[in-house]
Amino acid sequence: MTLDRRNFIKLVGGASGLALAGCASQGPAVSAGSAAELMPKGTARRVVVVGGGYGGTIAAKYIRMLDPSIEVVLVERNKEFISCPFSNFYIAGLMNDMSSLTIRYDKLAANHGIKMVYAEVTAIDPAAKKVVTTQGTLAYDRLIVSPGIDFRTEEIEGYDAKTPEIFPHAWKAGPQSTLLRNQLQSMKDGGTVIISMPLTPYRCPPGPYERSCLIAHYLKKHKPKSKLILLDANPDVVSKKPLFTKAWSTYYKDNFQYIGGKKVTKVDVGAKLVSIEGIEDFKGDVINLIPAQRAGDIAVKAGLVGDDKKWCPVDAVSFQSTKHKDIHVIGDATALPSDGPPMPKSGYSANSQAKFCAQNVVNLMNGKEPVEFSGINVCYSAISDHESVSIASVFKVENGKIKSPATAISPADFSQAKMEHAYGESWLRNILTEMST
Amino acid sequence: MKQRWSGWALAAGALTISAAAFAAPPTPEMISFACAGCHGTNGGSAGLTMPSLAAQSKAAIVEAMKKFKSGERPSTVMGRLAKGYSDADFEAMGAFFSRQKIHFTNQTVDKAKAAKGADLQEANCSRCHLDDGKDGKDDTPVMASQWLEYLKMQAELYDSGKRKMPKDMAEKWNRLSKEDREALLHFYAGVSK
Numbered sequence: 001m002t003l004d005r006r007n008f009i010k011l012v013g014g015a016s017g018l019a020l021a022g023c024a025s026q027g028p029a030v031s032a033g034s035a036a037e038l039m040p041k042g043t044a045r046r047v048v049v050v051g052g053g054y055g056g057t058i059a060a061k062y063i064r065m066l067d068p069s070i071e072v073v074l075v076e077r078n079k080e081f082i083s084c085p086f087s088n089f090y091i092a093g094l095m096n097d098m099s100s101l102t103i104r105y106d107k108l109a110a111n112h113g114i115k116m117v118y119a120e121v122t123a124i125d126p127a128a129k130k131v132v133t134t135q136g137t138l139a140y141d142r143l144i145v146s147p148g149i150d151f152r153t154e155e156i157e158g159y160d161a162k163t164p165e166i167f168p169h170a171w172k173a174g175p176q177s178t179l180l181r182n183q184l185q186s187m188k189d190g191g192t193v194i195i196s197m198p199l200t201p202y203r204c205p206p207g208p209y210e211r212s213c214l215i216a217h218y219l220k221k222h223k224p225k226s227k228l229i230l231l232d233a234n235p236d237v238v239s240k241k242p243l244f245t246k247a248w249s250t251y252y253k254d255n256f257q258y259i260g261g262k263k264v265t266k267v268d269v270g271a272k273l274v275s276i277e278g279i280e281d282f283k284g285d286v287i288n289l290i291p292a293q294r295a296g297d298i299a300v301k302a303g304l305v306g307d308d309k310k311w312c313p314v315d316a317v318s319f320q321s322t323k324h325k326d327i328h329v330i331g332d333a334t335a336l337p338s339d340g341p342p343m344p345k346s347g348y349s350a351n352s353q354a355k356f357c358a359q360n361v362v363n364l365m366n367g368k369e370p371v372e373f374s375g376i377n378v379c380y381s382a383i384s385d386h387e388s389v390s391i392a393s394v395f396k397v398e399n400g401k402i403k404s405p406a407t408a409i410s411p412a413d414f415s416q417a418k419m420e421h422a423y424g425e426s427w428l429r430n431i432l433t434e435m436s437t
Numbered sequence: 438m439k440q441r442w443s444g445w446a447l448a449a450g451a452l453t454i455s456a457a458a459f460a461a462p463p464t465p466e467m468i469s470f471a472c473a474g475c476h477g478t479n480g481g482s483a484g485l486t487m488p489s490l491a492a493q494s495k496a497a498i499v500e501a502m503k504k505f506k507s508g509e510r511p512s513t514v515m516g517r518l519a520k521g522y523s524d525a526d527f528e529a530m531g532a533f534f535s536r537q538k539i540h541f542t543n544q545t546v547d548k549a550k551a552a553k554g555a556d557l558q559e560a561n562c563s564r565c566h567l568d569d570g571k572d573g574k575d576d577t578p579v580m581a582s583q584w585l586e587y588l589k590m591q592a593e594l595y596d597s598g599k600r601k602m603p604k605d606m607a608e609k610w611n612r613l614s615k616e617d618r619e620a621l622l623h624f625y626a627g628v629s630k
Binding site: 061062317348351352355356359369370371372373374375376378390392393394396397404405406407408410416419420422423425426427428429430431433434437 | 459460461462463464467468470471472473474475476477478482483484485486487513514517518520521522526586590
């Protein structure tokens with residue numbers, strides 16, 4: 001579905017880019033992106049933001065709030081954004097649809113004078129300071145890239161373009177979430193569900209564990225003869241361990257099994273099988289395979305990833321890329337210099353980073369001294385249909401590295417779990433409202 | 438502090454770029470922007486259980502944060518986060534949020550209850566909860582237009598003894614019936630201008 005949509009945009013994108021730009025010298029639509037200049041830059045300084053998720057929307061908005069003399073163009077390939085946080089509720093049948101997770105960009109753009117371009121970015125030219133999109137090229141003074149993640153599927157033998165249609169990752173909310181939900185609902189009672197999660201770092205550290213709780217909750221309620229196995233590539237639980245292990249043993253001990261140190265290296269879609277380093281196989285009726293991750297495709301194409309070829313190294317001040325001048329990267333795609341546990345790849349982290357990126361881009365463009373980072377991450381995870389737990393951290397900078405002076409998880413007796421469930425919902429409303437208005 | 442970035446800048450400068458060699462401490466607004474993830478842009482909350490911080494007095498914010506940090510005021514996430522901040526940070530947050538315009542939630546409340554609550558506010562609370570709760574004496578928080586669900590949760594915390602009530606408030610509140618208390622909450626929640 002994503003591919004269809006992209007192809008569709010590519011197909012019409014080149015042509016409409018031509019019409020919009022009105023550029024006489026432009027040839028026919030190019031599938032890789034249109035060379036026609038879109039929105040020729042006037043006298044105003046311009047920041048282009050690539051990606052309208054948790055990071056990009058906030059960066060675009062706060063630049064306009066902090067310095068309205070700077071023109072901001074937000075490039076996003078979809079007309080709607082669906083939040084990954086809380087999509088596990090939908091997958092596990094605790095939410096009827098994803099409408100409460102979906103935002104549009106119209107109000108954000110109107111309220112703050114952000115110029116929206118609905119197109120896919122196909123290339124970035126740091127020397128010429130322009131991005132190439134399926135609608136045409138855009139010149140920038142500074143570029144903020146908030147590309148999210150894509151998957152290192154090449155590390156799994158037998159994984160091809162069709163694999164996620166059978167073994168959904170559901171790690172980008174949308175059609176993949178629906179596919180996994182439908183598979184769970186049509187599975188016979190007595191079936192086996194497998195969640196395979198990758199080594200860190202990946203998007204949303206507690207996410208797979210939350211998913212295991214909510215799917216186990218679904219099975220317990222609707223398919224009590226079924227079981228769920230969580231295959232963790234990491235040797236042990238990497239997020240909120242005391243809380244998740246307690247939830248599993250308290251609520252789901254009869255239908256759930258956690259197995260650490262199981263990295264899926266091969267798949268057999270026909271046999272509904274995942275293999276662990278040639279040693280053992282696991283067979284499932286529903287297999288939720290979450291592959292290892294890296295920065296979103298455009299960051300790789302644009303050479304923004306570091307020597308590891310996975311994540312984008314940036315400084316901890318303005319999130320400026322160490323690879324290309326005048327380009328900043330925020331959110332899941334980044335590798336930040338850290339002292340101690342890094343900022344998790346989460347929506348809240350992206351939100352916090354976007355604001356400092358925005359402020360310091362504005363400061364840099366105005367010849368002002370940048371300010372030091374001071375941000376927050378809060379991640380709520382549901383452990384059942386009415387209880388949630390959280391991790392909360394403050395992040396500051398010390399000696400050029402991001403460090404947390406305070407990090408703590410919910411009390412292990414679940415005494416706050418009902419209240420935190422309610423707070424989690426408010427968090428979602430507030431952060432999505434912040435992104436869309 | 439002055440030289441904080443120099444080591445890094447040298448290392449990265451060789452690669453490509455002039456990253457900022459120096460960075461100033463975060464401004465009050467930059468410290469406070471991080472709060473918006475839960476409390477809304479500029480402290481105007483869209484979440485039914487989350488209070489708006491916009492237009493709270495500096496004293497109200499500072500006092501609340503100190504109590505969250507010490508554990509005197511019960512919380513879930515807030516106390517844990519407060520431990521990552523200094524008193525100076527709390528002052529900065531207070532300075533920022535006190536400058537923001539009050540956030541009107543325009544929520545639906547029970548009109549009869551709100552009308553009854555208006556009289557109760559005038560008779561019992563208006564000495565500290567000034568101007569229909571849009572302002573507050575000293576560290577008294579802004580009550581006007583806070584979400585009803587949030588107000589109810591706080592009332593429960595007070596009534597269960599988990600949140601300590603100021604003495605002046607307890608004298609008034611404890612005399613009110615359950616219905617009167619609810620009417621007051623509807624009144625505050627319903628203030629919309």
